[in-house]
Amino acid sequence: MRLLLIEDEKKVASVVARGLRAESFSVDVAHDGDAGWEMASGVDYDLIILDLMLPGMSGTELLRRLRLSKRNAAVLVLTARDATADKVANFEAGADDYLTKPFAFAELVVRVKSLLRRPPANPTHVLCVADLELDRLTQQVRRAGKRIELTSKEYALLEYMMAHVGRVLSRTMIIEHVWDESFEGLTNIVDVYVRHLREKVDEGHARKLIRTVRYSGYCLSEEEGEPA
Ligand code: CA
Numbered sequence: 001m002r003l004l005l006i007e008d009e010k011k012v013a014s015v016v017a018r019g020l021r022a023e024s025f026s027v028d029v030a031h032d033g034d035a036g037w038e039m040a041s042g043v044d045y046d047l048i049i050l051d052l053m054l055p056g057m058s059g060t061e062l063l064r065r066l067r068l069s070k071r072n073a074a075v076l077v078l079t080a081r082d083a084t085a086d087k088v089a090n091f092e093a094g095a096d097d098y099l100t101k102p103f104a105f106a107e108l109v110v111r112v113k114s115l116l117r118r119p120p121a122n123p124t125h126v127l128c129v130a131d132l133e134l135d136r137l138t139q140q141v142r143r144a145g146k147r148i149e150l151t152s153k154e155y156a157l158l159e160y161m162m163a164h165v166g167r168v169l170s171r172t173m174i175i176e177h178v179w180d181e182s183f184e185g186l187t188n189i190v191d192v193y194v195r196h197l198r199e200k201v202d203e204g205h206a207r208k209l210i211r212t213v214r215y216s217g218y219c220l221s222e223e224e225g226e227p228a
Contacts, residue, residue, distance in 0.1 A: 006036035033057030052079040067094035074115040130222040161220035170217040
């Protein structure tokens, strides 16, 4: 099991690394956020122990980038920040566990072992089609790295289309999945919402991802031309 410890307090880092090596883990150490990101994005670690307040890139930013790049290493946040808001923000950014300083080494070890016993975190929580990204955990959508604000229905529609990338979806299928079964309005509500989505997702981009399939419905795809 290969671990990465990102911690700028050198004394803490050396004590934790030594202790984990004594437990037979292979441990790499980074002392700032940028070096940590370089290592975390270059190697498939099983687990990363991450401090939040770091010189260079912050721990939270590193975590967010890690999840966007689909690295599935378990992440245990180890920090002096004990506010609920910090915990919530970091779990939302993709943390698997959170331990506040000061901590007992024995507790860190059982948490590390417990995380390593779990199957890898759901790797599909970020959906990507071309440069469009949708994070099911934070419900954030980005195109070319830029945040797109969506209403909850627009989000649900986009998520459904991205989860079925390349498939033609009829208005009826979309109604059934995005609106609830009691919906009795007109199916042209779909056309209205797709138009809104297009304005937010495709407008201003050379490559259009949302396509109308005549007589059939809609298809979200990065391929050019008619869908199969
Ligand atoms: Ca620190």
